Amino acid sequence: MLIRRVLLGGVTVCIVSLIIFAGVEMLPGDACTQFLGEYQADEELLAQCRKDLDLNRPPIDRFAEWTQGAITGDLGLAADGTTKISTIVGDRLKNSLLLAFCAMAVGIPLALLLGVVSGLWRDRLPDIIASTLAIFAMTIPEFVSATLLILVLSVWLGWLPGIVLTSAAAPASEFFPEILLPVIVLSFVMCAHIMRMVRSSVIDVMASDYVQMATLKGVPYWQMVFRHALPNALLPAINVVALTIAWLLGGVVVIEVVFNYPGLGRLMIDSISDRNLPVVQSIALIVASVYVCVNLAADLLTMIANPKLRTMYMRK
């Protein structure tokens, strides 16, 4: 079962790379028409350029070469034919990771706390406030909450810088305090999703037979909550946390654009606009692999943490 899951993850990554490669191949125009300009380029120049960039070989050959390179960490050259993609992507990836880890460090503990509190005090004031805020955070587009927070915290109150001006290659420490506002927005959004999940899971567990049993046997309330209810209630949260982490590592394009943050998301948008397709391919592959790995890790973790599942697979 365990091996099967890992294999399925591997198969998914393979299909993703195929989709990415085929998708980019099917687009009209290639690196050369883009590089030389759509109008000025004459046939001879185009042919020369295609020869230089090795675009004349059959797609299957190039796909094999690309995947081989990707496995060994060599992502090839960007569309200009000189810059190494790994250098461009490396800095951005580091910045995106920094942003994601800061948001996780704030968002996950807060979400678990709020989820447990509002689950235990269901339909009471803290729950109503937290749940209403969560609905807003989940439904309103990120660029709206980001814009509103900039307006309040940066423009009106002047507490935090509203935009990131640090360059992509700067060390992590230089991103403070500019990084704080994006972190607040991201943790607000992710917090809402995890909190809702934890809340409903806590409610389910508190209504379960074994909790009733423990209460009837006279186990003190808080001991019952911490020893019996919470370990079970937090299990389903692992998967939501994983989805959120995957989203943080690859999908925060809009937030990065709003705050001018030099991460992977903005590089993706810029590369798409510039038709820098080799870079787009590499980012897509990185993001998709992260998504698959994080989900895989979550499944394995759930398996290890859940005694019922654990014994079931052991027996098999």
Place this chain on the structure above:
Amino acid sequence: MTVSSTSHQQEHGRFITVMKDILARPSGRIGLTLVLFHILLALLSPSIAPYDFKLQNSSLMLSPPSSEHWLGADHLGRDILSRTLMGGREALLVTGIATPLAVIWGGFIGILFGLVGGRVDEVLMRVVDAFLSLPWILKMLVLIVTFGTGIGVLIPTLTFFYGIPVIRVARAATHDIIARDFVWAAKARGHSRISIIWRELLPNVLDTLMVEGAMRWSWMLLAFSSLSFLGFGVSPPTPDWGLMISDARGFMSFAPWGVIAPVIGLSSLIIGINLSADALAKALGIDRAQKAPM
């Protein structure tokens, strides 16, 4: 999911029961009111907007709210009230067409492969997983940058990409229902395959698909407005909330009304759809899985 209903009359009666159930919940009442309000507004706004949405007046540039221009004017001197009133039309048109189409094609494929099963189904699910593991914005932008912006590209793109997660939901619902007792009972009664699919399976899967469609609608709207915000959605001077927020953001320090008006328009519509979807899910008795945005 309740019992399978068959005749037309029953279906009609069920619609009324579900509507009553939705309206009995505060979230349903507020949500449906907001959605209806926005649909009416989208239909009527061209005639009730006080000014022409594209009329530029340089003397009014970034002027604050006044008695003539209730919400002030934007950086080109255009009336913000008129633009806000009309700012949801494009979004509602595009998502209103793309959502049902996405649910139909995704639902059809999902039910089909759910019934067929086997190898083909395994392969399809891996492809679906692969598509879902790519960030939505990347998938959509690649197509939009290649084929251009505008409704003609946005509708097919949204339809295609938002149908893919529906495949998964429809397939799971199909698997869930064909294992139920009433399907076994129909088989035991000797009903034909077609009749079981048509009369037992479809009505039940449709419930799930309706809820899924309502949720997809709000996510699609989110995607549409985010694309507009990034400059890949509607093209100026079409009034659109996402584009308006993006335009007005630069002047936020001294003209915040330009941001606040479209924010209220967009948020109230999305919250309305979400509340309605929640109420619909509860009324149909479908446990909506909590998912992170994709």
